[in-house]
Each structure stands twice: as C-alpha cells, then as structure tokens.
Amino acid sequence: IIERAYEKTGQRVVILVDEYDKPMLQAIGNEDLQKQFRDTLKPFYGALKTMDGCIKFALLTGVTKFGKVSVFSDLNNLKDISMDERFVDICGITEKEIHDNLEEELHQLAEKQKMSYEQVCAELKECYDGYHFVEHTIGIYNPFSLLNTFDKMKFGSYWFETGTPTYLVNLLKKHHYDLERMAHEETDEQVLNSIDSESSNPLPVIYQSGYLTIKGYDERFGIYRLGFPNREVEEGFVRFLLPYYANVNKVESPFEIQKFVREVESGDYNSFFRRLQSFFADTGYDVIREQELHYENVLFIVFKLVGFYTKVEYHTSEGRIDLVLQTDKFIYVMEFKLNGTAEEALRQIN
Known part of the structure; x- marks a missing residue:
C-alpha cells in the first residue's frame, strides 16, 4: 500500500x-x-x-x-516524544488557550453555575488541570473534560464516563499494590517510560494511563514525585475502585459512600462501623498475608471517598492507619489494628 x-x-x-x-x-x-x-x-x-x-x-x-x-x-x-518538552501541550489545553479562545464560555459557565468568574476559573483548574509530562512545565487541562463542561455548562466527572480500564484494576490487584502509595509515588524516568507486556510494576501503566502525573522533580537524583493530577481523576478513580475491593456492587457503590458521610456527620458511629464491617465480608482472600493489605486498601478507598465531603487526615506507618476525620460537629480519631487489641488502640488514641 x-x-x-x-x-x-x-x-x-x-x-x-x-x-x-x-x-x-x-x-x-x-x-x-x-x-x-x-x-x-x-x-x-x-x-x-x-x-x-x-x-x-x-x-x-x-x-x-x-x-x-x-x-x-x-x-x-x-x-519517543512522550517526555519531550517541545510537545508538552500537544495533547491538552493550556490556561492561556482557555482565556484566548473560551473567554465568552467562561462567563456563560459562571452565570449558569451562579458563581463568580474567579470561582469558575479556580474550579476548572482544580477539576481538570494539573497534567505535567515533563518536569517544571506548565499544567495541561484535560481537553475532553474541559470541552464537556462547556458543552453541558456544568462540572462533571466526564473522563470516567468514557470507561476506566479494568486491566488497570487487575494489574493493581495482581501485584498487591498498596493504594495508599499512589498519591505520593517516587520513581525515575526509566520506569515512567518503560512498560513491558510482562511488567511486574503497575506504576508505568498507572502513570501512562493518566491517573498519575509528575508533581515534582529532584534534579540531584533524577527522581520524579507523582500524584493525582486533579480532583476529577482522584475522585473518579477511587470511586471506580470501590466495588473491586469492597464487598459492594457497582450500582450501590455511590449510595454506600453517601450513607457513610451522613452517618459520620450525624454522629451515628455504630451504623458507620457496621457498614464498614460489611465491606470486609467474604473478601475471598485465601492468603492471610494479603489480608492486611486488603484491609488497608479498603480503608484507604472508603476514607478517601468520605474525605471528598469531610476533612480527613491520615498518617500511615507500618501496619496501621491512624486517621482523623473532621465534620462540622464532630472530630473522630481512629486507630486501626490488625494484630492488636482495642485496649491498645484506645490507649494510643488517648
């Protein structure tokens, strides 16, 4: 031909x-x-x-x-032009391009959403900006989500409506990936650029699929710090993971989180913990070694999702998650122990 x-x-x-x-x-x-x-x-x-x-x-x-x-x-x-500075904006939209070409639409969106012009610009940035394909470069907006927002004149989780690949979840589960690491992975250029069909490291696939992006760079060691690019990706991805990790089906998944948030806000911690326990039922994990990671991953997903509606801070160290969850009326301090007693946990909380 x-x-x-x-x-x-x-x-x-x-x-x-x-x-x-x-x-x-x-x-x-x-x-x-x-x-x-x-x-x-x-x-x-x-x-x-x-x-x-x-x-x-x-x-x-x-x-x-x-x-x-x-x-x-x-x-x-x-x-290979993936990490070539000359092409950083080839696949997305820059802030300058938005103001140069969509200024009228920005004002329309603000009016439709009953927000100020400044608020709309800030919301667009938080939801859809944040991609960096090379260190120290301008942020790139996701064009698909941005254009859908202007088309429908409302903010939404548009990227995830196109379907998230199940191969990614299979990869994370197959390699027993600790989801908590995802928000602050560190790696070098060689890993970001590599992927082999037999690859045992899910990181390049997560990065190349757009779920993580470059957040910082250490010149001295040539190490990249990765993180979620924006709120749309972070929330959408964590939401997507829930039914794959917890004992809950896809249809009920959003309602479960809504119930969690309401229970936390109203101080109904008994229902909250009962619901949490039901998430762990029948995990089907036959190896006890994997169970610890499985519990941590489910907790991570649940609290990440609750955290989009409340204030959550966690500090992890080996084998346990300490968590502080704050709402308008309550502050919860939680200790999770896999091989410890409730008394030990209460002592630590005190």
Missing part, C-alpha cells in the same frame, strides 16, 4: 496509527494472547522499516508504551 501510494502520486506518504497499544493492553495477564499479538504486530511494523524511502512522516499514538523490544524491535528509528 505504501509503495503503490508513493508510485501513484510521486509523494512520500504519511502514516498515522492511533491506539497502537490496544491489543497488548487488552491481553495484559494473558501471556499466550500477548505473544500472539506481539508476533502479529512485529512484522506489521517491521514493514515500515523497509519502506523508509517512501515515508515522509509517521506518528504512532497510544495510551501506554510497550518497550521497543516487544513490538517495535524491527523499527529501531522511532523517536
């Missing part, structure tokens, strides 16, 4: 491939299928190498990055 297009027009061709990683991603965890896909994709991309003289330009995009070794071993002249 490349050759014929070139010969027919006398022009070198442009090749665009979108979602090149889809088959590989969908087969995460299924080694045989991954191998089949790899064996099919390798020669497919290999053909581009021999056609070099007929190709003007090629752009391959996807969510995640499978190591050149796995899919592109024959195509060794690819240039």
